[in-house]
Amino acid sequence: MKLSQEQVKQFDDQGYMFFPECFSAEEIALMSIEADNILKMDRPEVWREKSGAPRTGFAAHTFNEVFRLLAHHPRLVEPLQQVFGEPVYVHQFKLNAKAAFTGDVWQWHQDYGTWARDDGMPEPRAMNIAVYLDEVHPFNGALMLVPKSHKHGTLEAGHDLSTTSYPLWTLDESTVTRLCREAEEDGKPGIVAPVGKPGSVLMFHGNLVHGSAPNITPYPRKIIYLTLCAVSNHITKFTRPEFIAHRDFTPIQPVDDGALLEHARAHRVAAE
Template sequence: MQLTPAQLAQFHHEGFLFLPEVFAPAEVATLRAEAETLYRSDRPEIWREKSGAPRTAFAAHTYNEAFRLLGADPRLIMPVEQVFGEKLYMHQFKINAKAAFDGEVWQWHQDYGTWQRDDGMPEPRAMNIAVFLDTVMPINGPLMLVPRSHRHGTLAAGHDVATTSYPLWTLDHDTVRRLVADGGIVAPTGAPGGVLMFHGNLVHGSAGNITPYPRKIVYLTLNAVSNYIRTPTRPAWIAHRDFAPIEPVAAGALLDYALHDRVAAE
């Protein structure tokens, strides 16, 4: 999947791009079912909210076949290669649950703020490309983005280890107020299968989910190979050390798996 010049221009101008209906219902149904099975398992890569509800499953592309295929899907790899103009490796992979009733906030932050400070990533030449596994609605804790905030570079941040179970470098209220006065806030919503890509310095966060509707989103953090991390401090299943370029799987590999192989394996 190649982005058009207009899509690339929109990404660079606004700091994000939303592409609805990229993945087929059968693909997303498989990924959703696999995510739910993973959340029920007991592994160090699965982090939980203080309530015990799942928050994040890290590194699932290394231990689950459907997510391995997703992590090398050309529909996700090629647009990001286009933006950076070089091969990519997987810096981080996570399936965020934002569980019904129990999903907690993600405070306002820039992803690159954490990748630089905690992982020693030299430049903001990495970014998230996300796939909606559930319907993302205005009410179930959608990701909120501050358009054009990526143009402000990497902002001062504080290390918040208390608000949620996941430590983050977060922005103070004055900074968020100033950026929102300029760019506003948008929350892309839509059906499972939509794809959202956003710049590593784009300010974003999400509110808690008190609705009965879960909001699972998978995030691939793809880093330009030349921008590999120099001084990691986090476990390798959070900030990966395998800098080998991703070779995309064949187009249709995930759909084949969803329609045939997974059923055969059951």
């Protein structure tokens, strides 16, 4: 999948790109089944909320064939190769869940702030790609973005070790308020929350400020986050477990565009 000049311009200006229903219903059904199974597992890669509900499943692409195919999928890999002008590798792979009623907050933060401080990533030449497995509504913990905030560079942050089960470098209220005010246009708030059906894809800059509210609704929300980094920009510190910050900098070789469908159909036939 190649980006148009208009899409590249929007990314440079706003810090994000959104592609509604980028993956088919059959592809999403396959991934959703695998995600549910992984989030039930008792293994170090699966982190839970203080309530016990699943929060994040790391590195599924290293032990699950469906997610290995997704991490090598051309619809995700090729746009980032285009943006960075070079091959990319998988820095991080997460299954983020917001369980019905108990899904917890993700505080306001920049992803590159963590990659730089904890992993020694030289520059913000890495990007998050979010693949929606459930429908993301405005009310079930949608990801909130502050447009254009990536233009402010890497901001000062504090290391929050207590709010949730996952440590995070977070921004203070005055910084978030200032950035939101600067992003306001035509009387509209300086926050966007891209909502969409399963299969939609959101790509956003490593320095774009974002967060999400708790989910107090009966509608769960699962999103896959694939972080791809330019190979020449690989991390230099290894303070976090390898399943959180990967140390294999091998350039991704994209699979065929139909690889997920081929896998789904082959395994359906085998099961029958």
